[in-house]
Amino acid sequence: MEQLMWHWFIEPTLNLVLLVLGAAGGVGLAAVQIGKICGATVVAVARGTEKVEFLKSMGVDYVVDVSKEGVIDSVRAFLKTKKLKGVDVLYDPVGGKLTKESMKLLNWGAQILVIGFASGEVPLIPVNIALVKNWTIHGLYWGSYKWNNPSILEDSLKELLSWLARGLITINISRSYKLQQANLAFLDIRDRKIIGKLMITFDDPKTITSKL
16 A cells, blocks of 8 residues: 555655654554655654654654644644655544644645544545645555556555565564464554554464364
């Protein structure tokens, strides 16, 4: 999904500013890395010191810790130091209040990538403002490409895997769980304890017996 956003929706340009919400999550962290590969100035939004420090270690240009500061004032101050007007691309897997705040940072002609609603709240994007500011809104549902445009999906995955093989991107597995601990894995996701991805490990299939 993250690779699709650049090669099929966005024309990378000099000084492109990418704002990634939920940047320490699985899809957010991937978007951060791909943004850096494509030469964007990447601004990440996350919660908590551990996540902020991890994102800095990934080379993010600026990180907002929403547990300590507001997104609007913090990002505007950073952009001012870089002599940048605003955000060109909003990558949003979160929704809710963060989306509403982030839209105040968007440039004329900005692009909004709707990835999901981890906050549990579907945001309302004011189409009157989208009209006068010439925003483009993309819904990005990865699964539907298999049926509607599989060639784009295949090409994107090939390039993504080539980047992975060359070490240009990485997959961060912050925790692993046995299959019997899957409930704990879901709780840690709910409680925002995961940075990047988690992994479920399986025992030797020969030792697994069905309980059905």
